[in-house]
Amino acid sequence: MIDLVIQHVDVLSDDTVIRDAYISVNGGHIAEISTEAPKEAAKETIDGKGMLAAPGLVNTHTHIAMGLLRNYADDLELMDWLEHAIWPAEAKLTDDIVYWGTQLGIAEMLRSGTTCFSDMYFFMEQTAKAVQETGIRAVLSRGLAGVAPTADKALIENKELFTTWNGYDDNRIKVMLGPHAPYTCPDDYIRRVIALSEDIGAEIHMHLSETKGEVENVIKQTGKTPIAHMNDLGLFDRGCVAAHCVHVTAEDMDIMREKNVRVAHNPQSNLKLASGIAPVPEMLAKGITVGLGTDGSASNNNADMLEEVRLAATLHKARLYDPKAIPAQTAWNMGTIEGARVLGYDDLGVLKSGQRADIVLYNTTGMHWMPRYNDVASLVYAANSSDADTVVVAGKVLMKHRELLTIDEERLRAEIAKIHNVFAN
Ligand SMILES: N[C@@H](CCSC[C@H]1O[C@@H](n2cnc3c(=O)[nH]cnc32)[C@H](O)[C@@H]1O)C(=O)O
Ligand SMILES: [Zn+2]
DSSP: OEEEEEEEEEEEETTEEEEEEEEEEETTEEEEEESSOOSSOEEEEEEOTTEEEEEOEEEEEEOGGGGGGTTTSOSOOHHHHIIIIIHHHHTTOOHHHHHHHHHHHHHHHHHTTEEEEEEEESSHHHHHHHHHHHOOEEEEEEEEOTTSTTHHHHHHHHHHHHHHHTTHHHHTEEEEEEEOOTTTOOHHHHHHHHHHHHHHTOOEEEEESOSHHHHHHHHHHHSSOHHHHHHHHTTTTTOEEEEEOOSOOHHHHHHHHHTTOEEEEOHHHHHHTTOOOOOHHHHHHHTOOEEEOOOOTTTTSOOOHHHHHHHHHHHHHHHHTOTTSSOHHHHHHHHTHHHHHHTTOSSOSSOOTTSBOOEEEEEOOSGGGOSOSOHHHIIIIIOOGGGEEEEEETTEEEEETTEESSOOHHHHHHHHHHHHHHHHO
8 A cells, every 4th residue: 555645736846847647655755756547555645636746845944933023023133133122032932932833833834835944943842842743844953052041051952952853753853953153152162062063973053144244243353254264163074054144255155165064045034134145146156055944934024935935036136137147946946955955855855756755735726827838937936835735744744735734723823822922011
């Protein structure tokens, strides 16, 4: 018996569409994609008529529980926003609040076609629990701020998170170390993070070169850019995901290419916090791996990856006065297969046999899907994320015809209403 068959579905595989096909899923992986019906019977069958099957979107950088602070403090630049609005509010967080905040973010992501996310936050045991229960895929890192009173404890928590969760359920959950940023992590603390990463074999996820101010301060203190300075400390030797990289020089990019620093590009957050526009076409030209992220929903203000894909495709065109700067297929790949590479999954992000079965069925019956000249262009320039009708992660159906199967939405709404009162007062 095959675990799951999706029948009569159009399948986006690389840049070609296979019409009226069958996707067979076994053991969390795609067994076969064929225009012939599988001979074996299936435990579960989904009818994909009128749908386009595409790889799930990969959110390479977020603080997912921050959906709780959506529309809480807006129209501020990064340091003002963090120091005067977000950090004081985060002081009120508890295990329970972060658990429900994570559920909220996961519900939002599944409903908008995201099947995998990379998170940096605290109370991460709660995040892991919500990921375990809901069935989404995630790479988790405990945010580590060396200047915070929690600095020592946070390192221990990140290590324990790694020991408990890294590799869980055939790598549905992975763990990295999360040094927060150069302005919250003194060199000595970074050295301790690197020593731990070597000790346990964990990769690193860090905010780097996000704002002009950050870069200027690091240059003032060390005479080097944040990328050059972190490279000298040895941060990139074990594998590193760098969020933002808005203000990087040509020399920085050479280091990033040489050390395989993988980039999480968060266009919406960078625009909203007025941080700037990352030189993504330039990074791609150098051969740097770039994926997309939403960042937290307090700086976005949602977790909708299709918006990031669209912005990645359009923003750089206007900056460079070049419509070819990031073509639709490149933007789509950054949202899927390149994002998977950023997170260290080499069998994720494209629908092909042998790949992990993280699949989204988009309803293509809406007016904005007609006519069907080019489905990648439809997804990048025309689709709504609410066209995501059915979502499969690691071979399990998590949303069927817009109904979440692993999340109790009514309960979630009630819990979020309670939490709203904690922050509103
Ligand atoms: N300082 C915390 C842990 C930090 S978690 C990661 C942090 O990143 C913050 N954050 C969210 N978005 C951004 C961003 O764009 N740049 C830098 N930090 C951010 C977020 O508010 C959160 O405090 C402790 O007490 O242990
Ligand atoms: Zn961030």
